[in-house]
Amino acid sequence: xxxxxxxxxxxxxxxxxxxxxxxxxxxxxxxxxxxxxxxxxxxxxxxxxxxxxxxxxxxxxxxxxxxx
Amino acid sequence: xxxxxxxxxxxxxxxxxxxxxxxxxxxxxxxxxxxxxxxxxxxxxxxxxxxxxxxxxxxxxxxxxxxxxxxxxxxxxxxxxxxxxxxxxxxxxxxxxxxxxxxxxxxxxxxxxxxxxxxxxxxxxxxxxxxxxxxxxxxxxxxxxxxxxxxxxxxxxxxxxxxxxxxxx
Numbered sequence: 001x002x003x004x005x006x007x008x009x010x011x012x013x014x015x016x017x018x019x020x021x022x023x024x025x026x027x028x029x030x031x032x033x034x035x036x037x038x039x040x041x042x043x044x045x046x047x048x049x050x051x052x053x054x055x056x057x058x059x060x061x062x063x064x065x066x067x068x
Numbered sequence: 069x070x071x072x073x074x075x076x077x078x079x080x081x082x083x084x085x086x087x088x089x090x091x092x093x094x095x096x097x098x099x100x101x102x103x104x105x106x107x108x109x110x111x112x113x114x115x116x117x118x119x120x121x122x123x124x125x126x127x128x129x130x131x132x133x134x135x136x137x138x139x140x141x142x143x144x145x146x147x148x149x150x151x152x153x154x155x156x157x158x159x160x161x162x163x164x165x166x167x168x169x170x171x172x173x174x175x176x177x178x179x180x181x182x183x184x185x186x187x188x189x190x191x192x193x194x195x196x197x198x199x200x201x202x203x204x205x206x207x208x209x210x211x212x213x214x215x216x217x218x219x220x221x222x223x224x225x226x227x228x229x230x231x232x233x234x235x236x237x
Contacts, residue, residue, distance in 0.1 A: 022151055025151075026148075027143075027144040027147045027148055028147065029140055029143070029144050029147075029229050029232065029233065030144070032232070032233040033232060033233070036233070038232070
């Protein structure tokens with residue numbers, strides 16, 4: 001399932017995938033795959049992304065079951 | 069067939085197992101290197117005695133290179149390396165090629181000086197002759213192999229990433 005919330009938060013911060021990747025110490029590919037829902041990040045990486053984007057884990061990574 | 073049914077996977081166990089497999093590869097490569105050195109010392113420098121070790125190390129290296137480019141991991145490694153390092157990945161590889169050429173030159177030079185010379189003067193002459201010849205041959209060959217290998221692997225790896233991120237942005 002695609003992580004639209006992460007993509008929106010990144011765009012709100014005016015960051016490209018490569019810029020966010022650099023800030024959290026991973027590659028652009030990893031951020032791209034997380035946004036596409038093709039890679040499950042570790043809790044450590046989730047926290048690093050949340051801190052960079054000023055969001056909580058719930059806001060970015062909690063899947064709302066009522067939505068598709 | 070119930071016996072062979074796939075079990076549920078525990079991510080911690082999987083991560084630990086992957087760590088063990090990585091260590092196993094390093095252990096096998098180390099054993100092969102020690103075996104090659106031992107055979108060179110006891111039986112002399114000859115490729116005929118080290119075929120098994122060469123096949124094991126080269127086949128494993130090719131498999132790793134192939135899978136890394138297929139999965140796009142190679143490009144990611146280059147990207148990460150360049151994020152955290154002042155010198156580029158290709159520059160480091162070129163230095164590695166040159167250093168390997170110099171080491172080969174020294175090994176072959178010493179081998180010629182020790183095994184084929186009769187006098188000290190001849191030893192010095194053979195050493196430098198073999199060393200320089202090896203340098204002139206191996207350094208350009210290694211550099212070209214690394215450059216061509218790097219370019220091909222990077223291109224294939226970049227394509228793999230593009231395919232994976234196709235729907236994105």
